[in-house]
Amino acid sequence: MEITPKNQSFQMQTYKVAKIIDENYRIKTFELGASFKGKPGQYIMIWIPGVGERPMSLGSSSPISVTIANVGRFSNAIHQLKEEDLISFRGPLGKAFSISKLKTGNQILLVGGGYGVVPLAYLAREAKKKGIGSTAIIGARKKDDVIYTNNFGGAKIIITTDDGSEGIKGNVIDAVNKIFGEGEKFDAVYSCGPEKMMHRLAEICIERKIYCELNIERYMKCGINICGACAIDGKICCRDGPIFTAKEALRFKDFGKCCRDASGKKVELH
Ligand SMILES: Cc1cc2nc3c(=O)[nH]c(=O)nc-3n(C[C@H](O)[C@H](O)[C@H](O)COP(=O)(O)OP(=O)(O)OC[C@H]3O[C@@H](n4cnc5c(N)ncnc54)[C@H](O)[C@@H]3O)c2cc1C
Structure with missing residues (x-):
């Protein structure tokens, strides 16, 4: 069977949790004591014996890291892990965001909410290595839900919250319309978050003839x-x-x- 993209791995691998970072009251980042050749937008299937397997976006490949919201049975089981415990997974899997056609000096817009910021922040850091500038619009319900603002490699960050407790009061689409309305130009747009939001964003990008990729x-x-x-x-x-x-x-x-x-x-x- 041909495997594309070529960097995918279907084999189960097991590594120690090297570091756990509390991002907020319900989200933790787990850094593993290993690296691989994953890319932003790809995911790993994490396996917890007796609980199940779930996909998690890569927050980084060197070291391998995932950022997980505690919302149910599986994510709660991961949140019980401690540093030095073991995590098993298959991956990297799936297709990555593509920035290969972009050039030094290009500007990209990243639009995300919740843990959707995780692959976008990784993308911003990779884009920076190619000399591509990023602006990130990060949406959250309230101030306490905003995470990852320091992980975007110095990108310009615009925050929106539903209740106005941080940044602009409103949603990310309001901020997207505002930034386009002000005449800012982007060479491509990338998004990860609720589908209804991404559906509207896709329509806006098609109307404006801007290349757009969605997770x-x-x-x-x-x-x-x-x-x-x-x-x-x-x-x-x-x-x-x-x-x-x-x-x-x-x-x-x-x-x-x-x-x-x-x-x-x-x-x-x-
Ligand atoms: C490609 C891909 C990448 C993903 N990357 C990440 C990631 O980086 N981080 C991450 O935390 N999750 C990620 N997920 C979601 C993850 O795989 C699980 O679905 C999630 O952890 C919930 O599993 P659970 O068993 O804990 O909860 P479940 O028992 O499946 O769900 C419990 C309840 O929470 C609701 N729910 C599920 N997910 C969420 C959510 N995120 N916010 C609010 N409510 C929710 C469900 O509708 C349900 O009512 C990703 C999913 C996909 C397909």
Whole structure:
């Protein structure tokens, strides 16, 4: 079987947790005592024996790190780990964000919310190495939910909160409209966050003829294109994504509208 991108690894690997960082009241970063050749937008499938496997975006590949919100059974089990405990995973998996066509001096816009900032911050740091400048619009419900602002490699940061407790009161789309309205120009836009937000962002980028890539995080089970749990209109998120262009995403009739839950049932997105 041909493996693309070539840096993917389906083998289970196990490393010690070297460092745990408390990002906020419910999000922790886990740095492992190992590095690999992962890229921003790719993910690893973390396995906890007796609990299950879940995909997590890479926050860094050197060292390998993931940033996890404690929202349910699996993420809670990870949050119980201590430094020196072991984490097993398969990866890196999936397609990465693409900045290969961009040149030194180009400017990119990053739009994310919640733990969606994790792959975007990694992308900003990689872009900086190529001399590409980044502006990041980070959305959160409230001040305490804003994370990662120091991980964007010095990018310009714009924060929005629903309640106005930090930055602009409103959502990231309000900030995107504002920044475009002020005449700022970007060579490409990258996003990771709630699908409804990314759907609107995709429309805005198409209207403005700006290249845009989105990280579509569908419920994944196998990560290797066997089970079909993450299918979206003929594409398999774990293999064909999770990164899709805005053009591709807008062709998916389920994009921004509904997704499959753990049982495979279609549920409406709110
Ligand atoms: C490609 C990809 C990358 C991902 N990267 C990350 C990552 O970097 N960090 C991360 O924390 N998660 C990430 N996820 C989500 C992760 O895989 C799990 O779905 C998540 O940890 C919840 O699993 P759980 O078993 O703890 O909760 P579940 O039992 O599956 O869910 C518990 C409840 O929380 C809700 N829920 C699930 N996720 C969230 C959420 N993020 N915020 C609020 N409510 C939620 C569910 O709807 C459910 O009601 C990613 C998913 C994909 C597909």
